Amino acid sequence: MYGMVNQALEALVRDKFGDGVWESVKLKAGVHEVAFVTMHEYSDEVTYKLAGALSDETGVPVPELLHAFGIYWVSFADRGPWGKLMRESGQSTYELMAALDAMHARIAMSFPALKPPSFRVRPATAGTGEPSGAMLLEYRSHRPGLAPFVVGLLEGMGQLYQERVEVKQVAAKGEAGAECDVFLVRTTANGSGAGA
Numbered sequence: 001m002y003g004m005v006n007q008a009l010e011a012l013v014r015d016k017f018g019d020g021v022w023e024s025v026k027l028k029a030g031v032h033e034v035a036f037v038t039m040h041e042y043s044d045e046v047t048y049k050l051a052g053a054l055s056d057e058t059g060v061p062v063p064e065l066l067h068a069f070g071i072y073w074v075s076f077a078d079r080g081p082w083g084k085l086m087r088e089s090g091q092s093t094y095e096l097m098a099a100l101d102a103m104h105a106r107i108a109m110s111f112p113a114l115k116p117p118s119f120r121v122r123p124a125t126a127g128t129g130e131p132s133g134a135m136l137l138e139y140r141s142h143r144p145g146l147a148p149f150v151v152g153l154l155e156g157m158g159q160l161y162q163e164r165v166e167v168k169q170v171a172a173k174g175e176a177g178a179e180c181d182v183f184l185v186r187t188t189a190n191g192s193g194a195g196a
């Protein structure tokens with residue numbers, strides 16, 4: 001993945017766990033770069049090894065770390081040069097969900113080797129017991145294990161638009177014949193709904 005992803009992971013670790021933990025994580029992961037270069041393409045292995053080493057170092061399971069990383073990624077991207085593009089791609093979580101492929105396609109103009117995921121949105125159909133107004137988000141990627149990252153990203157999008165976002169994974173790629181991950185997503189304006 002492009003260096004920008006590893007830079008965001010570094011920023012999260014330094015923010016939440018401290019500089020010392022980041023140095024130990026790099027050592028454990030066998031990563032010797034002094035700093036990651038935003039536009040340089042690194043092997044996916046680097047990112048997975050860093051996540052594994054962070055889990056060993058902190059005792060926090062990898063899926064939980066990926067979830068936190070998803071939330072963090074949206075605010076990290078928002079602060080950077082592509083923040084404007086992200087905000088212009090949608091005015092709400094649902095709108096941005098529908099625009100993710102177009103947005104990554106625009107980003108690929110600057111990152112030519114980008115291998116972005118692919119998303120498809122459809123309304124959760126009535127009569128299935130699913131809450132009205134909810135959406136189903138299909139997520140396709142050739143990279144394994146990133147579903148918790150997507151859940152965090154959706155929650156991060158909610159924070160961006162001050163919406164409360166509930167996410168439930170309803171299908172997992174490869175399980176019970178599912179060909180992709182599917183999430184049931186429901187948003188409510190912040191402040192409304194139970195427990196908000």
Ligand code: HEM
Nearest residue numbers: 001002077082083086107114115116117141142143146153
């Ligand atoms: C300005 C905002 C964003 C930028 C600049 C950006 C850029 C990127 C980059 C550089 C990668 C690494 C892919 C590669 O190097 O091949 C990536 C991966 C990914 N992005 Fe985005 N992204 C943004 C926002 C989002 C949002 C809001 C979502 C919400 C779902 C999202 C979903 C993902 C996922 C799930 C991956 C992991 C790769 C995979 O699943 O195969 N991104 N993105």
